[in-house]
Amino acid sequence: MIELTINGSPHKLDVAAEMPLLWALRDILKMTGSKYGCGMGLCGACTVHLDGEATRSCVLPVSAAVGRKITTIEGLSENGDHPVQKAWLDKKVAQCGYCQVGQIMSATSLLDKNDQPTDDDIDQAMGGNICRCGTYPRIRSAIHSAAKLYREAK
Amino acid sequence: MSFLQKIGVVPNLEKQPEHDECAIENVSRRSFIKGAGMTGASLVIGVQFSANSLAASKSDEFSPDVFISMDKKGTVTVISHRSEMGQGIRSSLPLLIADEMECDWERVVVEQAIGDAKYGSQNTDGSRSVRRFYVRLKQAGATARTMLQQAAAQVWKVDVDQVTIYNHQAKLNNSNKTLDFAQLGEIAASLPVPDKETLKLKTEAEHRYVGKENMENLDGKAIVTGKAIFGFDVEVTGMKYAVIARPPVVFGKVKSLDDSEAMKVPGVIKIIQMPALSPPAVFNMLGGVAVIAENTWAAIEARKKLKIEWDHGANASYNTKSHEAVFKKALQNPPHTVRNRGDWEQAKSAANKTLTQDYYVAGLAHATMEPPAATAIVTDKGVDVWTCTQTPQSAQRNAMGVMQYPQERAKDVNIHVTLLGGGFGRKSKPDYIAEAVFLAKETGMPIKVQWTREDEIKHGYYHSPSYQRLSATFDKKGAATGWYHSMVNHPIAATFNPNAKQAGSAELGQADMPYDLPNIKILNGESDTFMRIGWVRSVTNINNAFAACSFADEMAYHAGQDPKDYLLQLIGKDQHIDLAKDGYQYGNYGEQASVFPVDTARLKNVIKLVANKAGWGKKLAKGHGMGIAAHRSFCGYIATVVEVSTDNGKVKLENITYAVDSGKVINPDRVRSQMEGAAIFSTSLAFYGEITADNGIVEQGNFHDYEMARMSQIPDIEVHIVNSDEPPAGVGEPGVPPFAPALCNAIFAATGNRYRRLPLKQFGIV
Numbered sequence: 001m002i003e004l005t006i007n008g009s010p011h012k013l014d015v016a017a018e019m020p021l022l023w024a025l026r027d028i029l030k031m032t033g034s035k036y037g038c039g040m041g042l043c044g045a046c047t048v049h050l051d052g053e054a055t056r057s058c059v060l061p062v063s064a065a066v067g068r069k070i071t072t073i074e075g076l077s078e079n080g081d082h083p084v085q086k087a088w089l090d091k092k093v094a095q096c097g098y099c100q101v102g103q104i105m106s107a108t109s110l111l112d113k114n115d116q117p118t119d120d121d122i123d124q125a126m127g128g129n130i131c132r133c134g135t136y137p138r139i140r141s142a143i144h145s146a147a148k149l150y151r152e153a154k
Numbered sequence: 155m156s157f158l159q160k161i162g163v164v165p166n167l168e169k170q171p172e173h174d175e176c177a178i179e180n181v182s183r184r185s186f187i188k189g190a191g192m193t194g195a196s197l198v199i200g201v202q203f204s205a206n207s208l209a210a211s212k213s214d215e216f217s218p219d220v221f222i223s224m225d226k227k228g229t230v231t232v233i234s235h236r237s238e239m240g241q242g243i244r245s246s247l248p249l250l251i252a253d254e255m256e257c258d259w260e261r262v263v264v265e266q267a268i269g270d271a272k273y274g275s276q277n278t279d280g281s282r283s284v285r286r287f288y289v290r291l292k293q294a295g296a297t298a299r300t301m302l303q304q305a306a307a308q309v310w311k312v313d314v315d316q317v318t319i320y321n322h323q324a325k326l327n328n329s330n331k332t333l334d335f336a337q338l339g340e341i342a343a344s345l346p347v348p349d350k351e352t353l354k355l356k357t358e359a360e361h362r363y364v365g366k367e368n369m370e371n372l373d374g375k376a377i378v379t380g381k382a383i384f385g386f387d388v389e390v391t392g393m394k395y396a397v398i399a400r401p402p403v404v405f406g407k408v409k410s411l412d413d414s415e416a417m418k419v420p421g422v423i424k425i426i427q428m429p430a431l432s433p434p435a436v437f438n439m440l441g442g443v444a445v446i447a448e449n450t451w452a453a454i455e456a457r458k459k460l461k462i463e464w465d466h467g468a469n470a471s472y473n474t475k476s477h478e479a480v481f482k483k484a485l486q487n488p489p490h491t492v493r494n495r496g497d498w499e500q501a502k503s504a505a506n507k508t509l510t511q512d513y514y515v516a517g518l519a520h521a522t523m524e525p526p527a528a529t530a531i532v533t534d535k536g537v538d539v540w541t542c543t544q545t546p547q548s549a550q551r552n553a554m555g556v557m558q559y560p561q562e563r564a565k566d567v568n569i570h571v572t573l574l575g576g577g578f579g580r581k582s583k584p585d586y587i588a589e590a591v592f593l594a595k596e597t598g599m600p601i602k603v604q605w606t607r608e609d610e611i612k613h614g615y616y617h618s619p620s621y622q623r624l625s626a627t628f629d630k631k632g633a634a635t636g637w638y639h640s641m642v643n644h645p646i647a648a649t650f651n652p653n654a655k656q657a658g659s660a661e662l663g664q665a666d667m668p669y670d671l672p673n674i675k676i677l678n679g680e681s682d683t684f685m686r687i688g689w690v691r692s693v694t695n696i697n698n699a700f701a702a703c704s705f706a707d708e709m710a711y712h713a714g715q716d717p718k719d720y721l722l723q724l725i726g727k728d729q730h731i732d733l734a735k736d737g738y739q740y741g742n743y744g745e746q747a748s749v750f751p752v753d754t755a756r757l758k759n760v761i762k763l764v765a766n767k768a769g770w771g772k773k774l775a776k777g778h779g780m781g782i783a784a785h786r787s788f789c790g791y792i793a794t795v796v797e798v799s800t801d802n803g804k805v806k807l808e809n810i811t812y813a814v815d816s817g818k819v820i821n822p823d824r825v826r827s828q829m830e831g832a833a834i835f836s837t838s839l840a841f842y843g844e845i846t847a848d849n850g851i852v853e854q855g856n857f858h859d860y861e862m863a864r865m866s867q868i869p870d871i872e873v874h875i876v877n878s879d880e881p882p883a884g885v886g887e888p889g890v891p892p893f894a895p896a897l898c899n900a901i902f903a904a905t906g907n908r909y910r911r912l913p914l915k916q917f918g919i920v
């Protein structure tokens with residue numbers, strides 16, 4: 001049995017220790033918000049927070065997540081009103097939307113540490129997230145406006 | 155009918171009705187609406203677009219393409235019959251109806267139609283969704299509005315013109331009396347449909363939603379909360395997970411299989427051999443060995459442990475790199491003249507100077523962010539599939555093929571369309587749907603087939619590599635007198651007919667080129683094909699425009715003129731180009747030339763606009779360069795200016811500017827987002843896009859060797875939309891073709907180096 005704490009709740013899973021967290025979330029716990037894009041840590045679609053740090057769940061064995069705080073998109077906010085989610089809607093970032101959960105998880109992890117990111121900071125933090133539809137400029141601008149909401153909330 | 159029309163990349167004109175032809179019926183009392191999931195509705199309007207729609211509407215054959223239904227609370231549901239894959243179709247089409255019907259957008263719900271013949275063509279390829287339906291959807295909305303107005307007039311016992319309809323309400327003129335749509339539905343449902351001639355369509359100025367900014371994206375909230383359901387996310391009770399080891403070479407077969415190690419992986423349920431594929435590939439399953447497991451991870455791990463010996467078959471002879479020489483040879487004397495004006499040979503012998511250059515664009519994969527996935531349940535009663543598909547009807551046909559159902563069992567095959575994590579043409583090829591249906595049938599279990607990224611890259615329907623030769627002649631004064639463009643690739647047609655050899659498709663950016671020269675010759679060579687070839691966002695416009703727009707820039711340089719001025723001069727006078735005069739039957743994306751002409755004035759206009767907005771001609775920083783390109787495709791006119799800088803031999807994108815004339819715009823923000831997306835899609839292909847095969851086996855497999863542009867490489871993108879009253883053109887694809895040539899023209903301006911091959915990665919400059 002693997003015991004995980006996801007979005008504040010404990011979960012017991014009967015899975016192989018080396019199963020990547022992504023598949024445990026999606027297939028076992030039926031939390032399909034985190035997406036599969038490459039399975040190799042190359043695209044960021046599967047990004048979750050591990051102790052607040054943006055982490056690629058497709059290459060993280062569940063055993064390595066034991067005893068750590070896992071946050072997924074399902075637990076990011078109660079009503080979808082996290083500043084980053086708001087900014088995303090406001091800038092109409094999404095096209096197909098498939099990559100956006102991963103983008104949002106990377107962006108929130110950046111903003112939690114740095115609420116005054118420069119373009120370079122953003123490019124750096126978001127470099128591991130691919131958007132095939134091509135929403136990068138809007139993501140950048142949404143992160144700037146979310147940063148403003150972060151600062152105002154302080 | 156052209157080949158692309160036949161397979162549905164562009165619609166078949168013969169079967170398409172006139173733009174405003176459709177039948178609109180009040181179907182509130184018809185029995186079939188129950189089957190369409192609209193029980194509980196008070197008013198239901200059905201719209202059918204087919205050519206014999208008028209006859210059909212009078213009979214039982216009336217089968218609507220679009221339904222507008224209203225429930226007792228007044229919530230209006232529009233059944234959208236197009237797949238959503240990021241272009242905003244799901245909101246654009248209903249937006250038209252809701253605006254014309256005077257709905258409160260907050261009270262409009264959009265539902266995805268399931269794949270069924272009763273919805274007409276549901277194909278979301280060819281950028282034509284909005285293009286085809288503009289007037290008809292307006293008529294449908296106006297019909298509902300008029301009936302509600304008549305209903306209110308009945309209630310108040312007044313003339314219809316005493317009633318104003320606004321924002322989900324009827325208002326009695328010169329009074330405070332109002333009635334909500336909810337109160338009018340039942341009465342309206344009992345009324346006959348007004349004559350189309352009597353409908354008063356809103357003018358552009360009266361639109362409240364169409365053409366306006368800040369229309370919310372329907373799926374936005376579901377997307378940012380992770381609740382949106384894509385094909386990969388489908389979950390049905392008792393579902394098992396499948397991944398498939400497919401033959402590394404197309405038409406390869408399993409020679410021997412040892413699955414003993416794979417079966418030992420915990421969670422593995424079954425291992426099943428798929429039927430082998432023989433030509434033509436069409437949308438059939440590739441074959442191989444499927445692993446069925448309790449979860450995706452177990453299936454992937456077990457697949458690694460399969461010991462399969464493959465018989466690779468004849469395509470194992472193929473090597474992409476060495477085939478380039480075969481392509482080149484095929485252009486020595488290309489047998490197919492597609493378009494011919496004047497006398498090219500004559501122009502060549504009379505020329506003072508002839509400029510000739512060859513271009514090569516590598517093969518491409520779709521790399522949709524969400525790889526293909528399908529979930530199927532098969533019972534005695536029929537088949538249900540939940541999947542991300544651009545073409546639910548060909549998915550239905552494919553599923554019926556696997557089930558060996560006769561035509562009359564079409565009603566037993568339901569294709570439920572999820573959101574698509576990107577389409578780009580990949581998800582109009584339902585091979586993955588056939589796989590899910592096959593495995594569900596074989597196992598009796600609900601099966602979700604998921605393609606890994608490697609599967610998606612290694613087993614695609616690729617954009618073909620292409621080899622092209624461009625030539626121009628100049629007279630003594632240096633004026634251009636002739637244009638020659640020959641092209642060879644592996645044709646898409648070969649996916650459907652193994653004997654097809656003529657390069658395709660000249661009608662996408664090669665033969666319809668707009669330069670007004672007295673001598674023009676457009677040719678296609680022939681080649682064999684060794685992989686599955688398909689259409690990738692903007693199809694052969696990618697390579698055709700790359701070569702043609704790069705070469706125009708080379709001609710400008712040769713003539714010592716400014717590239718933008720030269721381009722305008724090459725295009726010449728304002729005219730609707732009559733390609734038939736040059737002996738060329740142009741497909742025109744399935745549209746009539748009278749409605750969607752090749753209009754040089756519009757092309758020149760976007761060139762001038764983009765040049766102006768980008769500050770063309772201004773003094774640039776050292777090491778910077780600007781390039782321009784313009785291209786018409788899918789009946790839309792796009793011009794692009796790219797500014798690059800160079801540092802230490804590396805190219806960096808500095809500014810990207812688009813000017814778009816796609817006719818009337820329904821949702822300007824989605825037009826902009828499509829252009830932004832096209833620029834970035836094109837950056838990926840111009841920088842990195844290269845699929846190669848050795849021994850018939852694709853050499854790339856994931857994002858480390860099939861790379862994508864990243865955020866740090868992309869500057870802000872400016873998009874300027876021409877205010878136009880022309881009928882709406884496609885916007886999903888036409889932003890792609892002009893980008894790569896504008897980029898390479900910019901690199902030339904910055905460095906003096908001309909790159910005639912894509913991707914640029916091979917030159918070490920990106």
Ligand code: FES
Pocket residue numbers: 035036037038039040041042043044045046047056057058059
């Ligand atoms: S799926 Fe995890 S990084 Fe791509």
Ligand code: FES
Pocket residue numbers: 094095096097098099100130131132133134135240523575576
């Ligand atoms: S929105 Fe489609 S991949 Fe990012």
